[in-house]
Amino acid sequence: MIEKIAESFYMITLPMPFRLKHVHVFALVHDGSVSLFDTGMNTPETFSTLDESLKSIGKTIRDIDRIFITHFHTDHCGIAGRIQEISGAKVAMSEMDARRIYNDQKKGLDFDQVKIFYREQGLREKIMDDLLELLSSFRKATIPFKVDTSLEDHGSQKVGDREFEVIPVPGHTSGQVCFFFRGEGILLSGDHILPEITPNLSPDPYNPGFRPLKSFLDSLGQVEDLPVIKVYPAHGDPFSNLKARVEEIREHHRERKSLVFESVKGGPKTTFQVSLDIFGQDLPEFDQFLAVNETYAHLIELEEEGLIKQKKIEDLVIHSVV
Ligand SMILES: [Zn+2]
Structure with a gap:
């Protein structure tokens, strides 16, 4: 499913075999090429839906020349490697999350360490x-890909004649970022701010000092005052009342903490x-x-x-x- 959200800017909804059942990715068409924001999972259904969606706007997967990734979870970048193989697209993501994929794939999650941690927490x-x-299986679900650009700096990126800001919002993962198109007031919020649920907060096995809740709440402050007209989350319907949603999420975590x-x-x-x-x-x-x-x-x-x-x-x- 593909929906136009602004001039040459599209939201593509891809299937997911579990839980939320779908993930939104975004395609920006410029100078005959496509920049993709997140990619969806590595499944045949994702591939065919992405392909058909792009074809409906006169493009194909081969036209994707850049991929920007919000965070390392497999529903956001699982198929990036396959796209890169086909089109040679350059991939940009935060160094922190790129390292996470690299560590997972190279060493394999350090299962002993993970096991000890969760056993101590009393998990059966x-x-x-x-x-x-x-x-x-999640690890295998992500096809390895090469990261060409790191998104660590709070910098701007240019795609065609559009500019957008990369906003680091650690919390859901330690390297999560949002993309903000100031000119149009469009925030691609990834999993940072979702309309119906809050993203899972979990410790980072490679970064023991990471405080997911504190980081997440601080990161809400990073986006709440932006002049956002519409938030496009990775899951759920787009929405416009960012400030109210941020307040709801804060309240939710205050309640939960108590x-x-x-x-x-x-x-x-x-x-x-x-x-x-x-x-x-x-x-x-x-x-x-x-x-x-x-x-x-x-x-x-x-x-x-x-x-x-x-x-x-x-x-x-x-x-x-x-
Ligand atoms: Zn996620």
């Missing part, structure tokens, strides 16, 4: 095995046990993993505030009030 062994399998604090006040617990208080007992396995990540992100902020502390007891990390 069975969930962990399924989880590692899933993470490894629930996490209440849970720990009820007695010492592992991260997993706290997550059961917050998210309930009946989550599917992968969601239990996401719930532990999200809970962990809040626990470490409560700890920073001096309200709770953690202690290792045998092989488990236990949180309790100070």
Whole structure:
């Protein structure tokens, strides 16, 4: 599905076999070429939908000469390598996230390290095995590609006669960026700001000092005052009330943090046990993993505030009030 959002600027909706079922990518046509913002997953359906969508505007995958990526998750750049192979497109993404892909692909996620971390948080062994399998399948789902430009600087990029700003918004991943077209008030928000849900916050196994919740909340401040007319998220419908949405998201995390604090006040617990208080007992396995990540992100902020502390007891990390 393809929809025009501005002159020579299109939103293409690509299928996804799980969860949110779709991801939006954006195509900017200039001087006969196409710049693509995010790519979708590496599946035959993504390829054919992208191809058909571009053909409907008189372009093909071969015309893609640049790819700009918001973050390293497979639904955002999984098929970039295949496009690059076909068209020779140059790829730009943040160095932080490029390194994440490189580390994952070269060494393979350091499963022992990941396992130790989640075991300490109290995640059940069975969930962990399924989880590692899933993470490894995600890794395989991204075709390796070469990154030509790093997007670390808060710089401007030029595509045809359009200019856009790259805005680093660490949180959902440590290298996530948004793209802002000031002239038209268009914000491509990636997964940073979504209309219905908040992006999952999880620790970065290669960057232990990373505080996902604090970074994410700081990054909301990076975009809320921009003169945005319309936000185009990677998932869900475009929307215009950015400031109101930012406030809602802040409120959501304030509430969640106080629930996490209440849970720990009820007695010492592992991260997993706290997550059961917050998210309930009946989550599917992968969601239990996401719930532990999200809970962990809040626990470490409560700890920073001096309200709770953690202690290792045998092989488990236990949180309790100070
Ligand atoms: Zn994502």
